[in-house]
Amino acid sequence: MTETLPPSSVEAQLESSLQKIGIPPRPVILDKINAEMHKDEPDFNQLARIIAADVALSASLINITNSPYFGFRGRVNSPREALMMLGLNVASKAIAGIVMRKAFPKSPQLERFWDASARIARLSGWLAQRVTKSTLRADDAYTFGLFRDCGIPILLSRHPGYFDILTEANHEASRSFTTVEETTLPTNHAVVGYMLAQSWWLPDETILSIRHHHDVAILDTPSIPPTLHSRYLIAVSQLAEYLLQQHSGLSFTQEWGKLGPACLRLLNLTEDDVQELLTEATPIIEAED
Amino acid sequence: MPLALNQSMQPPPVEPIAGFINRKDCFAEIAQLATLSTPERPLAVIWIALDRFKQVNESFGHRGGDAVIAQLSQRLRDRTGTRGTWCRMAGDEFVCLVSTYNFDQIQQLAADLLHEIEIPLPIGGLLLHPSASLGIAILEESERPSLCLQRADRAMNTSKRAGGGRIITSGSEPMPGRLGVLLARHELELESKLHLALNHGGLNLHYQPCVDTDGQIVSVEALMRCPAHHLSPGEFIPIAEKTGLIIRLGEWSLLEGARFAKHLSVTGQPTVVSINVSRAQFVTANFSQTLHAALLCADVDPELIELELTESLFMDNSKLVQANLRAALDTGVKIAIDDFGTGYSCLATLKDITASKLKLDRAFVVALPQDRRAFAVVKAIAQLGNDLGMRVVAEGVENQQQLDTLRDAGVHAIQGYFYARPMPENELLAWLQNRRKQHD
Numbered sequence: 001m002t003e004t005l006p007p008s009s010v011e012a013q014l015e016s017s018l019q020k021i022g023i024p025p026r027p028v029i030l031d032k033i034n035a036e037m038h039k040d041e042p043d044f045n046q047l048a049r050i051i052a053a054d055v056a057l058s059a060s061l062i063n064i065t066n067s068p069y070f071g072f073r074g075r076v077n078s079p080r081e082a083l084m085m086l087g088l089n090v091a092s093k094a095i096a097g098i099v100m101r102k103a104f105p106k107s108p109q110l111e112r113f114w115d116a117s118a119r120i121a122r123l124s125g126w127l128a129q130r131v132t133k134s135t136l137r138a139d140d141a142y143t144f145g146l147f148r149d150c151g152i153p154i155l156l157s158r159h160p161g162y163f164d165i166l167t168e169a170n171h172e173a174s175r176s177f178t179t180v181e182e183t184t185l186p187t188n189h190a191v192v193g194y195m196l197a198q199s200w201w202l203p204d205e206t207i208l209s210i211r212h213h214h215d216v217a218i219l220d221t222p223s224i225p226p227t228l229h230s231r232y233l234i235a236v237s238q239l240a241e242y243l244l245q246q247h248s249g250l251s252f253t254q255e256w257g258k259l260g261p262a263c264l265r266l267l268n269l270t271e272d273d274v275q276e277l278l279t280e281a282t283p284i285i286e287a288e289d
Numbered sequence: 290m291p292l293a294l295n296q297s298m299q300p301p302p303v304e305p306i307a308g309f310i311n312r313k314d315c316f317a318e319i320a321q322l323a324t325l326s327t328p329e330r331p332l333a334v335i336w337i338a339l340d341r342f343k344q345v346n347e348s349f350g351h352r353g354g355d356a357v358i359a360q361l362s363q364r365l366r367d368r369t370g371t372r373g374t375w376c377r378m379a380g381d382e383f384v385c386l387v388s389t390y391n392f393d394q395i396q397q398l399a400a401d402l403l404h405e406i407e408i409p410l411p412i413g414g415l416l417l418h419p420s421a422s423l424g425i426a427i428l429e430e431s432e433r434p435s436l437c438l439q440r441a442d443r444a445m446n447t448s449k450r451a452g453g454g455r456i457i458t459s460g461s462e463p464m465p466g467r468l469g470v471l472l473a474r475h476e477l478e479l480e481s482k483l484h485l486a487l488n489h490g491g492l493n494l495h496y497q498p499c500v501d502t503d504g505q506i507v508s509v510e511a512l513m514r515c516p517a518h519h520l521s522p523g524e525f526i527p528i529a530e531k532t533g534l535i536i537r538l539g540e541w542s543l544l545e546g547a548r549f550a551k552h553l554s555v556t557g558q559p560t561v562v563s564i565n566v567s568r569a570q571f572v573t574a575n576f577s578q579t580l581h582a583a584l585l586c587a588d589v590d591p592e593l594i595e596l597e598l599t600e601s602l603f604m605d606n607s608k609l610v611q612a613n614l615r616a617a618l619d620t621g622v623k624i625a626i627d628d629f630g631t632g633y634s635c636l637a638t639l640k641d642i643t644a645s646k647l648k649l650d651r652a653f654v655v656a657l658p659q660d661r662r663a664f665a666v667v668k669a670i671a672q673l674g675n676d677l678g679m680r681v682v683a684e685g686v687e688n689q690q691q692l693d694t695l696r697d698a699g700v701h702a703i704q705g706y707f708y709a710r711p712m713p714e715n716e717l718l719a720w721l722q723n724r725r726k727q728h729d
Contacts, residue, residue: 026490031490034489034490038489151582154585154586155585158585158588159585182578185581186577186578186581186616186620187577187578187579187581187582187585188578191575191578191579191581191582192582192585192586194579194582195540195544195579195582195583195586196586198537198540198541198544199541199544199545199548199586201487201488201489201490202488203488204484204487204488
């Protein structure tokens with residue numbers, strides 16, 4: 001969770017804008033794509049037409065496909081080309097990420113939240129290829145980055161005091177983020193995000209990683225579920241967040257202090273490696289900004 | 290010592306038994322029989338290892354052990370007569386080769402052989418209860434006979450690891466599923482379909498109305514369906530319970546059910562939605578967090594949600610169960626006791642339960658109206674529920690006679706095909722509207 005702290009002056013506005021929504025239901029377009037994907041011969045043209053009908057969705061999908069984070073050569077110009085380039089599986093995850101953002105009402109603060117999530121997601125996609133020796137697929141890391149904190153906007157909309165809780169959790173240097181939330185709330189953003197992701201039928205690993213992404217014991221204990229894949233997802237997104245904070249010089253959270261050492265152990269990286277990665281990632285981060 | 294090493298690689302020498310060929314000859318015999326194998330009458334290998342035979346030798350000495358072997362081998366041979374070739378593979382292991390049976394007959398033969406072994410046997414003034422692990426392998430087309438023998442051995446070992454006293458057919462040995470639980474082949478297939486359903490939206494909820502004796506709708510029960518893979522709840526729920534997936538399914542239905550309750554409420558027909566919570570889900574440490582998250586995500590009035598818990602949970606005095614019960618009640622949701630009357634009903638505990646509904650097990654309803662004793666029990670439970678402030682509901686009601694009898698017994702509400710079968714959301718919405726029109 002970074003760069004998402006809404007100044008208190010707009011807190012009320014944010015809450016009122018979110019008050020009317022329940023948890024966003026899974027968008028119909030994902031079901032259509034899913035149904036097409038499971039046919040013996042998926043009809044790309046049909047899918048491209050569905051996507052092209054939504055101009056904003058088409059633009060976002062093309063944008064993602066051309067993003068340097070995914071490392072595809074050449075540029076795509078249409079939803080159809082994007083589908084061909086990404087493949088249906090990756091495309092459906094990318095679309096899930098795009099429509100999730102759209103499923104929430106627009107507000108300046110939420111825009112900042114989604115922008116931050118999108119930056120973490122994209123850098124996670126790049127890091128997956130760079131540090132996990134392809135154990136982790138770039139698109140899985142990307143999707144996880146997008147959905148990781150999706151419990152936060154829901155809690156902001158439902159719980160009047162959540163903004164303060166969030167501020168406290170972001171400043172907490174020793175207790176886990178979710179422990180701080182639970183001192184005031186009967187639940188936490190990881191569980192709320194997990195429930196949303198589950199109702200959107202995201203893949204198992206993504207769902208479980210959302211639930212455990214502040215749990216240092218998960219990163220350090222190979223014998224307990226979730227799988228190694230899930231632990232990599234968590235570690236890569238934490239590293240991405242840390243690199244972005246290092247790059248911007250702004251640090252809104254204490255998460256790296258708590259989870260960083262375990263992430264580095266899991267990814268088999270040293271502090272020097274992290275500095276090298278930061279140097280390498282800088283032009284890519286700046287190209288996106 | 291090289292000699293000892295060589296010896297250790299050989300099977301220990303065993304005494305010959307009349308009518309049993311030895312291990313070496315077994316390989317020649319199986320190769321010979323394999324040439325006669327047909328798809329209708331395939332060659333089958335049944336590998337039998339006596340369970341806990343080492344203890345017999347230790348308790349009664351080797352002479353005692355030999356006496357047991359002699360008697361059991363006699364029984365086995367008598368059972369197959371001339372239709373089986375018997376080999377002694379090790380001190381307490383035998384192989385039966387048969388090539389004149391079809392698949393079902395082979396299974397039956399293996400069961401008969403196990404039965405023969407399990408007949409108690411007097412030894413040294415005591416009655417011994419022998420048991421065995423059996424593995425069956427059927428020779429496949431163009432399979433080497435020695436491989437078939439190995440498969441039977443492996444299947445036998447699987448049976449032994451599972452505790453013995455059972456028959457495992459090669460190819461159907463339990464294997465670890467995705468979540469590490471050992472599953473038979475058809476169960477693996479079901480588990481895999483269930484995972485697919487969870488990852489690709491292959492599940493949905495159907496809703497069955499619960500109607501009181503005045504015709505008013507009390508609630509609707511959410512029931513899981515898996516249309517994507519044509520799996521019936523009777524197929525997938527047991528697998529989900531065995532693998533632990535029931536927790537994921539339960540959490541999913543908690544949110545979906547809560548969301549539907551919200552939908553009913555905002556469309557002007559507020560109705561309580563009852564959601565089943567399995568024991569496995571209820572005893573997780575963070576059950577209360579997921580319940581809160583579901584209520585929060587759906588933004589629903591908790592009074593419109595009812596959790597159906599089986600009665601055994603209420604009898605569980607563990608701290609976690611009690612804490613989760615309290616936490617659930619604190620959210621404001623209703624609690625129903627599901628399948629009451631056939632499990633571990635404890636009337637002393639019933640007085641302490643804060644539940645608003647008591648659902649009679651359908652076994653009572655099936656017996657009505659003929660069974661007067663069942664009627665007496667239902668009447669007593671209805672009275673008890675009434676006195677304790679719980680609404681008593683009968684499930685599985687299919688006809689007018691059952692309805693009349695249940696009404697006479699004082700049951701408050703009815704759920705069953707007589708009123709409505711479980712329906713998808715849209716059908717239920719139409720059903721509710723129709724019913725409302727009829728009553729207006």
